[in-house]
Amino acid sequence: MAKFKATITAKAKDKTVEQIKRYLQLNDYEVKVTVDPNATDTVVTGVGPAPLKNPTLAKLAEQMGVLLPKTSSTYDLVVVGGGPAGLAAAINARSLYGLTTLIIEQYAPGGTAATAINEIDNYFGFDDGIDAALLCHKAVIQAKKFGAEWLPSYSAATLKLSDDPTTTKHKITATSAEGSPDVTVSTSLILIATGLVPRKLTQPTAAAFEDQGLYYYALPGDAAGVTAKDTIMVIGGGDSAGRAALMFSGKGAKVVMLIKDTLTKDMLDEVSTLVKADKNITVVEKTEATKFEAIKAPSPDNPNAKLTVTANNKASYNVTAVYALIGADPQDKWVVDAGVTIIRKKPDDPVGLVATGLDIFYDAIKNGTFDSKKHADELKNLTDMGTNKPGVFAAGDIRFRAERRIATAAGEGTEAALSMHNYLKAHPHVLDVEAGRAAPAYYLA
Numbered sequence: 494m495a496k497f498k499a500t501i502t503a504k505a506k507d508k509t510v511e512q513i514k515r516y517l518q519l520n521d522y523e524v525k526v527t528v529d530p531n532a533t534d535t536v537v538t539g540v541g542p543a544p545l546k547n548p549t550l551a552k553l554a555e556q557m558g559v560l561l562p563k564t565s566s567t568y569d570l571v572v573v574g575g576g577p578a579g580l581a582a583a584i585n586a587r588s589l590y591g592l593t594t595l596i597i598e599q600y601a602p603g604g605t606a607a608t609a610i611n612e613i614d615n616y617f618g619f620d621d622g623i624d625a626a627l628l629c630h631k632a633v634i635q636a637k638k639f640g641a642e643w644l645p646s647y648s649a650a651t652l653k654l655s656d657d658p659t660t661t662k663h664k665i666t667a668t669s670a671e672g673s674p675d676v677t678v679s680t681s682l683i684l685i686a687t688g689l690v691p692r693k694l695t696q697p698t699a700a701a702f703e704d705q706g707l708y709y710y711a712l713p714g715d716a717a718g719v720t721a722k723d724t725i726m727v728i729g730g731g732d733s734a735g736r737a738a739l740m741f742s743g744k745g746a747k748v749v750m751l752i753k754d755t756l757t758k759d760m761l762d763e764v765s766t767l768v769k770a771d772k773n774i775t776v777v778e779k780t781e782a783t784k785f786e787a788i789k790a791p792s793p794d795n796p797n798a799k800l801t802v803t804a805n806n807k808a809s810y811n812v813t814a815v816y817a818l819i820g821a822d823p824q825d826k827w828v829v830d831a832g833v834t835i836i837r838k839k840p841d842d843p844v845g846l847v848a849t850g851l852d853i854f855y856d857a858i859k860n861g862t863f864d865s866k867k868h869a870d871e872l873k874n875l876t877d878m879g880t881n882k883p884g885v886f887a888a889g890d891i892r893f894r895a896e897r898r899i900a901t902a903a904g905e906g907t908e909a910a911l912s913m914h915n916y917l918k919a920h921p922h923v924l925d926v927e928a929g930r931a932a933p934a935y936y937l938a
């Protein structure tokens with residue numbers, strides 16, 4: 494059950510409405526949309542004290558007030574990514590060590606975790622399970638309580654590492670997708686907590702429908718308006734795809750699942766068993782979507798159909814919406830460009846997962862060429878979550894060896910804060926944690 498309520502009164506054919514709606518849903522809002530054909534603006538009410546005309550996502554974030562706005566251009570710590578790993582690091586860096594902290598988040602606070610449609614039933618301390626958006630919302634409020642600031646709707650794009658050992662102020666530049674000027678911040682510590690980004694369909698005809706009928710994650714709110722008159726297509730054969738199919742069929746909709754392989758290959762048994770038994774769900778195996786086009790004329794038995802999807806260049810389906818839940822990849826060119834050690838699945842992969850701790854020497858250890866004497870200094874200063882670059886740490890799904898659960902991401906974020914503290918103790922010229930403001934009284938006691 495969402496905590497907040499918002500209303501969007503949309504002008505006709507406004508393509509931003511879907512983005513605004515989903516952004517609010519990810520932030521624990523229940524959203525009602527009405528289209529006013531005579532309106533000249535799209536107006537959002539219920540977010541902040543006054544109605545918002547044609548808001549950008551950055552404006553919505555500011556008005557929601559979930560985290561404190563950025564107040565400085567210099568921080569002790571910049572966290573890139575506001576998911577469980579980034580938030581847990583910010584909470585601990587602030588509450589235990591008093592580090593001034595900025596979170597840069599390109600989309601919604603809470604990260605991927607907020608997109609889970611299932612109750613999170615494996616999170617420590619919530620014996621009845623907890624709604625994913627609510628869990629993330631609580632973590633965001635906790636980070637705010639301890640004074641973490643944030644830069645919403647910005648993506649970290651370049652990282653210029655300082656090689657001056659006397660100051661060690663790195664510079665990170667973030668860009669806005671909404672046309673605002675670039676922002677550059679100086680910082681002693683950086684946490685890479687960027688998780689994985691949903692994989693997108695590569696068919697050229699898919700792009701035009703993104704957020705306009707084709708979505709790369711399913712939210713509980715997406716099922717709200719769905720009825721037996723709808724046909725929903727779910728592409729993918731993992732647990733998330735299975736759960737999404739069950740969610741829509743639970744509303745009486747017909748669901749077509751297109752699976753590249755077979756139903757049981759990647760899906761949890763408990764989910765695939767329910768999918769198989771569900772009469773509303775048609776599973777089409779060994780099949781891929783090959784073409785997306787706007788529907789010409791919805792038929793009477795399928796009045797809400799918006800687009801036609803062709804599969805394997807043959808069968809075509811008229812559907813209300815498509816949810817492509819086909820996995821996720823790391824996408825952090827800026828990390829690679831900064832020289833942070835990455836472990837790739839295949840040597841020619843452009844990106845990979847960030848190496849921390851002993852994994853910095855992964856290739857050499859694997860090849861049997863690792864020389865501990867040569868790396869004695871690095872080994873002495875090794876911290877569990879530290880990368881090969883001084884002051885740069887990684888936690889959560891982006892980290893090589895991450896377990897990809899909410900609890901482990903939060904645990905890694907917590908541990909990253911401790912790794913940073915250990916690093917600062919060993920390099921007091923960077924920031925004096927024992928003597929300066931970076932040490933709250935109760936920690937020193």
Ligand SMILES: Cc1cc2nc3c(=O)[nH]c(=O)nc-3n(C[C@H](O)[C@H](O)[C@H](O)COP(=O)(O)OP(=O)(O)OC[C@H]3O[C@@H](n4cnc5c(N)ncnc54)[C@H](O)[C@@H]3O)c2cc1C
Binds near residue numbers: 604689890897900
């Ligand atoms: C549908 C689904 C259901 C799931 N269900 C469960 C479950 O039931 N239980 C469980 O334990 N786990 C579940 N998981 C896994 C869990 O959500 C992840 O393991 C966890 O969210 C990882 O946390 P993270 O902080 O590492 O990354 P994320 O949560 O992915 O957060 C990373 C954040 O970084 C931001 N970002 C990325 N690049 C940049 C950049 N360059 N600049 C600024 N910001 C950036 C992203 O927008 C994102 O908000 C589920 C995942 C999915 C997709």
